[in-house]
Every structure is written in structure tokens, then in C-alpha cells.
Amino acid sequence: MEKQYVVGIDVGGQTSKIGVVDTRGVILAQTVIRTDTFGTDADAYIKELAKAVKSCIKESGKEGEIRGIGVGAPNGNYYTGEVAFAPNIAWAANQAVKFAEKLKAEMGGIPVSLTNDANAAAVGEMTYGAARGMKNFIMITLGTGVGSGIVVDGKVVYGHDGFAGELGHTNVIRHNGRTCGCGRQGCLEAYCSAIGVARTAREWLEMSDEPSALRECENVTSKDVYEAAKDGDALALRVFDYTGRLLGRSFSDFIAFSAPEAIVLFGGLARSKEFLYEPMMEAMNGNVLKIWKNKVNIVFSSLKESDAAILGASALAWEL
Amino acid sequence: MEKQYVVGIDVGGQTSKIGVVDTRGVILAQTVIRTDTFGTDADAYIKELAKAVKSCIKESGKEGEIRGIGVGAPNGNYYTGEVAFAPNIAWAANQAVKFAEKLKAEMGGIPVSLTNDANAAAVGEMTYGAARGMKNFIMITLGTGVGSGIVVDGKVVYGHDGFAGELGHTNVIRHNGRTCGCGRQGCLEAYCSAIGVARTAREWLEMSDEPSALRECENVTSKDVYEAAKDGDALALRVFDYTGRLLGRSFSDFIAFSAPEAIVLFGGLARSKEFLYEPMMEAMNGNVLKIWKNKVNIVFSSLKESDAAILGASALAWEL
Numbered sequence: 001m002e003k004q005y006v007v008g009i010d011v012g013g014q015t016s017k018i019g020v021v022d023t024r025g026v027i028l029a030q031t032v033i034r035t036d037t038f039g040t041d042a043d044a045y046i047k048e049l050a051k052a053v054k055s056c057i058k059e060s061g062k063e064g065e066i067r068g069i070g071v072g073a074p075n076g077n078y079y080t081g082e083v084a085f086a087p088n089i090a091w092a093a094n095q096a097v098k099f100a101e102k103l104k105a106e107m108g109g110i111p112v113s114l115t116n117d118a119n120a121a122a123v124g125e126m127t128y129g130a131a132r133g134m135k136n137f138i139m140i141t142l143g144t145g146v147g148s149g150i151v152v153d154g155k156v157v158y159g160h161d162g163f164a165g166e167l168g169h170t171n172v173i174r175h176n177g178r179t180c181g182c183g184r185q186g187c188l189e190a191y192c193s194a195i196g197v198a199r200t201a202r203e204w205l206e207m208s209d210e211p212s213a214l215r216e217c218e219n220v221t222s223k224d225v226y227e228a229a230k231d232g233d234a235l236a237l238r239v240f241d242y243t244g245r246l247l248g249r250s251f252s253d254f255i256a257f258s259a260p261e262a263i264v265l266f267g268g269l270a271r272s273k274e275f276l277y278e279p280m281m282e283a284m285n286g287n288v289l290k291i292w293k294n295k296v297n298i299v300f301s302s303l304k305e306s307d308a309a310i311l312g313a314s315a316l317a318w319e320l
Numbered sequence: 321m322e323k324q325y326v327v328g329i330d331v332g333g334q335t336s337k338i339g340v341v342d343t344r345g346v347i348l349a350q351t352v353i354r355t356d357t358f359g360t361d362a363d364a365y366i367k368e369l370a371k372a373v374k375s376c377i378k379e380s381g382k383e384g385e386i387r388g389i390g391v392g393a394p395n396g397n398y399y400t401g402e403v404a405f406a407p408n409i410a411w412a413a414n415q416a417v418k419f420a421e422k423l424k425a426e427m428g429g430i431p432v433s434l435t436n437d438a439n440a441a442a443v444g445e446m447t448y449g450a451a452r453g454m455k456n457f458i459m460i461t462l463g464t465g466v467g468s469g470i471v472v473d474g475k476v477v478y479g480h481d482g483f484a485g486e487l488g489h490t491n492v493i494r495h496n497g498r499t500c501g502c503g504r505q506g507c508l509e510a511y512c513s514a515i516g517v518a519r520t521a522r523e524w525l526e527m528s529d530e531p532s533a534l535r536e537c538e539n540v541t542s543k544d545v546y547e548a549a550k551d552g553d554a555l556a557l558r559v560f561d562y563t564g565r566l567l568g569r570s571f572s573d574f575i576a577f578s579a580p581e582a583i584v585l586f587g588g589l590a591r592s593k594e595f596l597y598e599p600m601m602e603a604m605n606g607n608v609l610k611i612w613k614n615k616v617n618i619v620f621s622s623l624k625e626s627d628a629a630i631l632g633a634s635a636l637a638w639e640l
Binding site: 135136150152153155157158159160161162163164165166167169170171173174175182183184249252253254256257258259260261287289290291292295 | 455456473479484489491494495502572573580612
């Protein structure tokens with residue numbers, strides 16, 4: 001009989017979450033280890049990770065029944081199984097780590113599949129979440145940055161080199177666009193991430209004397225903007241309106257690429273749904289080619305946020 | 321034994337080209353009929369087409385050895401086999417014509433596969449042309465308009481509804497962009513098609529008194545601009561430089577989507593290669609995310625232009 005359980009690992013800059021998952025997306029056991037206490041020693045981290053995975057499997061009572069391990073990691077490459085030049089992880093910042101190969105060896109040969117976090121999220125939504133039954137959709141993760149995973153015909157698009165789906169780094173403002181973390185100007189991520197929302201608010205506060213509750217904050221964050229918007233603060237509401245419009249306008253171009261059934265949103269900033277949804281839909285339908293007008297849905301992740309990263313990564317393992 | 325020949329049909333606004341093709345892309349026999357002499361009577365056109373296909377097969381001496389028929393047609397939908405609301409074809413301008421189904425019936429059951437011209441061109445390049453051996457590339461057709469066919473993992477991306485790959489209608493100029501044939505503003509097609517090049521030249525001629533050979537032309541066409549550029553006309557050369565830069569900048573965003581190995585160019589305007597190539601490469605590599613800098617090729621179709629449309633359409637039939 002085919003093995004009926006998988007492991008999902010979400011590698012973040014600070015912590016790595018591990019879970020044992022069944023076919024319906026129930027997490028049977030989970031644990032967390034630090035990612036950032038191993039300096040540049042990737043092997044030490046992977047050894048510690050394998051130890052934690054083994055004890056988590058033991059706790060779930062499913063030893064010998066694990067089909068595979070799925071990993072979502074920053075700059076994770078599906079083809080090579082490497083985590084390479086990931087700025088936020090010391091042990092992978094200046095080298096390419098053969099992550100999948102090493103973890104598989106530590107785990108006694110259990111197969112390991114690896115990709116970046118946004119692609120893992122897309123597979124997670126398709127397997128357990130809002131994109132169940134969809135064969136063509138675009139996952140957009142709105143967190144500190146803007147990530148994306150593109151699904152065509154039921155499969156994640158990896159492209160020639162494994163790095164396809166960097167829609168956070170498509171251009172949204174052509175003239176005098178903000179400098180993005182990638183060094184280029186005018187990227188979607190520089191405007192429509194949590195950091196982008198805070199930057200917009202700070203810029204607008206500086207540009208005028210308009211009263212706003214946000215003037216009380218020492219260093220405005222996207223959460224401050226959200227709280228202020230909830231209290232009806234006019235400037236904060238306009239920041240979300242602007243952010244939603246930029247997203248919608250970009251979506252209209254994304255649609256021309258892969259003609260998805262839906263755009264699926266996930267991440268911290270996606271929680272500001274109530275303020276983003278309408279301007280986003282309006283801008284998308286106002287800018288899209290006629291054949292797609294009012295045809296493409298924008299849906300929000302239906303996975304519990306604390307579980308989503310593990311579920312997304314684990315879903316990769318079903319394809320092994 | 322499997323049948324070793326296919327038929328390719330390229331449906332254009334004025335004429336339809338038909339050819340019988342072997343596995344290596346040799347056209348054994350070909351013929352042409354009018355597309356535009358049937359008014360709104362789609363059935364009459366399809367009957368005439370079937371007659372021409374049969375006589376072409378007869379001429380090739382391969383009766384009974386035809387595996388299938390591939391059709392490239394404006395607004396052709398791969399999933400439904402329909403040609404629907406194609407503005408330049410009277411018999412399909414205001415209705416959805418069940419083209420594949422009707423042609424198959426007229427042809428005694430030979431299977432028919434249909435898609436739009438740009439997707440057919442992509443399959444043609446992959447099967448017989450510049451994209452042989454490539455599994456991930458983006459085909460851009462630079463003709464009267466700008467069409468595109470996106471290939472991911474060896475397959476054309478059709479999307480949820482069969483209309484994916486309308487990159488000519490992604491935005492390239494955000495503020496006060498030109499009105500495009502699609503009714504929206506600032507589309508790539510409004511700038512980087514043959515018509516777009518002529519518009520740029522005419523706009524620039526009006527805006528200044530700069531001397532240019534193009535002032536002699538009554539109604540400047542892209543061909544005039546090309547001829548003037550060949551003679552060293554400064555304004556004409558700048559028009560191509562501008563066009564190439566806009567294309568390259570758009571390519572940098574397309575790459576972020578599907579991480580292709582190459583962008584493949586085809587069409588009348590692609591003949592201006594000598595003037596477009598450098599600014600295009602410069603703008604692409606100047607705007608693309610670092611991981612793809614100097615990694616993606618721009619290549620030009622290697623198919624004989626008079627044969628390319630038939631070959632592209634015929635290549636679809638190998639997948640039947």
C-alpha cells in the first residue's frame with residue numbers, strides 16, 4: 001500500500017516549522033526549530049532539522065509510513081534542490097546549499113522535494129485550500145515582500161531555471177518608481193507588500209499636513225495603517241485604496257499571460273481584505289482585456305495562517 | 321503504422337494557406353483560397369476550404385496517410401475549436417463558428433486541432449524552427465499587431481479559457497498611453513507592432529521640424545521607416561531604437577513570469593532585426609531581475625517566412 005503521510009517543512013529566516021500531515025491536510029504533529037543559530041554551517045542546521053523531523057514523525061505515530069518530505073524555503077530551487085544565496089539565512093546567504101540531497105541522506109533516503117515559499121503556498125492551496133479543483137490560477141503572497149506561484153494546467157510553472165514566478169518584481173510604476181529591495185525601481189513589491197504599505201503611508205504623511213492618527217506612531221508599520229483604517233482614518237483608507245488599485249492593475253497584465261481562473265491571495269497583508277478587495281477588483285476589471293472582464297475571481301486563502309506554511313510545503317511531497 | 325503526414329492551414333483575413341507537411345517540416349504541396357469572399361456564411365467557407373484541402377492532399381500523393389489537420393486562426397480557441405468574434409473575418413466577426421468540428425465532418429473524420437496564429441507559430445518554432453529542443457520560451461509575433469505564444473515545459477499555455485498569451489495587450493506606457501485597437505490605453509501592441517512603429521514616426525514628424533526622408537512619404541508605413549533607417553535617416557533610426565527599448569523592457573517582465581530560455585521573434589517587423597536587436601537586449605538586461613541578467617536569449621525565427629504560417633499550423637496536428 002502507498003504510504004499515506006507526508007512531512008512539510010517551512011524554512012523561515014528565524015524559525016523552521018515542521019509538521020506531519022495526512023491526505024486531507026490534517027497536521028498530526030508539529031514542532032519548530034531555530035534557523036538562525038547555526039551561523040554559516042548549513043550541515044549543522046540540516047542535521048538538527050533531520051533530528052527534529054524524526055522526533056516529529058515519532059510523535060505522530062506514523063514511522064515507516066512517510067511518503068516524502070516537502071520543503072518551502074527562500075530561493076529554494078525545485079530543479080536543483082538547492083537553497084542558494086538567500087539573503088536572510090546566514091548559512092545560505094553566500095553559497096548554494098544542496099538542501100534536498102543532504103536532508104534526504106540524513107533521513108535515510110526519504111525523498112525530498114523543495115521549492116520557494118510562494119510556490120509551496122500555491123501547491124498548498126491547490127491541494128487543501130481555496131484553489132482545490134482549479135487547474136489554472138496565480139498565487140500572490142502579500143507579506144514583507146510580494147511572492148508568487150503560477151499554476152498552469154495543474155502544475156507550478158518553474159521555467160527554464162526553476163525560478164519562474166517572480167511577479168513581485170514586475171514593474172508597476174515606470175517613472176521615478178521606488179527603489180526595491182532587489183535594487184531595481186518601481187517593482188510591485190516596493191508598493192504592495194507590508195513594507196510598501198508602510199512606505200506609502202510615511203511618504204504621504206510627509207507630503208501634507210492632513211490630520212491622521214498615524215502621526216502618533218513613531219515608525220509607521222502596515223499594521224498601524226490597518227488599525228487606523230479600521231478606525232476610519234481617511235489617509236490610512238486611501239493608502240489601502242491606492243495599494244489595491246496598483247495590485248488590480250498588475251493583475252490585469254498577469255491575466256493576459258496565463259488566463260487564470262482566479263488570483264489567490266495569502267499573507268499578512270491579505271488580512272486587510274476588507275480595504276483591498278474593492279479597489280483591487282475595480283482596477284483589475286477596469287484594466288483587463290475585454291475577454292476577461294468580470295471573469296477572473298480574486299479569492300483569499302482558506303488555510304489557517306499558522307498551518308498554511310507547513311501544509312503548503314507538505315503538499316509538494318504528494319507529487320513525489 | 322502511424323500516419324506520417326499532416327495538413328497545416330493558416331486562416332488570414334484575406335487568404336487561407338493550406339499545405340501538406342512531413343515530419344521534418346517539408347511542404348509537399350500547397351494551395352491558397354480566399355477567406356473574404358463568403359460574406360457571413362461560415363459553412364460555405366468551410367466547404368470550400370475542405371475541397372481545397374482534399375485536392376492539396378491528392379496533389380501531395382499522400383491520401384490516406386494524413387494524421388491530422390492543424391489550424392491557426394485569429395481568435396482560434398484550442399479548447400472549444402471555435403473561431404469566435406474575429407473582427408477581420410466577416411463570417412466570424414459576430415458569431416462563434418465551430419470551426420474544428422465542422423472541418424472534421426467535411427474531411428471525413430480526420431482530427432482537427434485549432435489555435436490562434438501566435439500559438440501556432442510557437443508550436444511551429446518548437447517543432448521545426450529556432451526553438452527546437454527548447455522547453456520554455458516565449459514566442460512574440462511582431463506583425464500588424466503583437467501576438468504571443470507561451471511555452472512552458474514543452475507545452476503551449478492555454479489557460480483556463482484557452483485565450484492565454486495576450487502579451488501584446490500588456491501595458492507598456494502607463495500615463496497617456498496610445499489608444500490600442502482593443503480600446504484600452506498603452507498596450508505593447510500600440511507601440512511595437514508595424515502599425516505602432518508607423519504611428520511613432522508620424523507623431524515624431526509632427527512634433528518637430530527635424531529633417532527626415534520620411535517627410536516625403538504621404539502616409540508613413542513601418543516599411544518606409546525601415547527603408548529610411550537603412551539609408552541612415554536619424555529619425556527613423558531613433559524610432560527603431562525606441563521600439564526596441566519598449567520591447568526589451570516588456571520582455572524583462574515577461575521573464576519574471578515564466579523564466580524562459582529565450583524570447584523568439586517572428587513577423588514582418590522582426591525583419592528589422594538589425595535595428596531592433598541591440599536596444600532590445602540592452603533594455604531587457606537593464607531592467608530584468610539580477611538572476612536573469614544576460615541569461616535569456618532573444619532569437620529570431622529560422623523558418624522561411626512564406627512557409628512559417630503553414631508549418632506552425634501543421635505542427636499542431638502532430639500533437640493530436
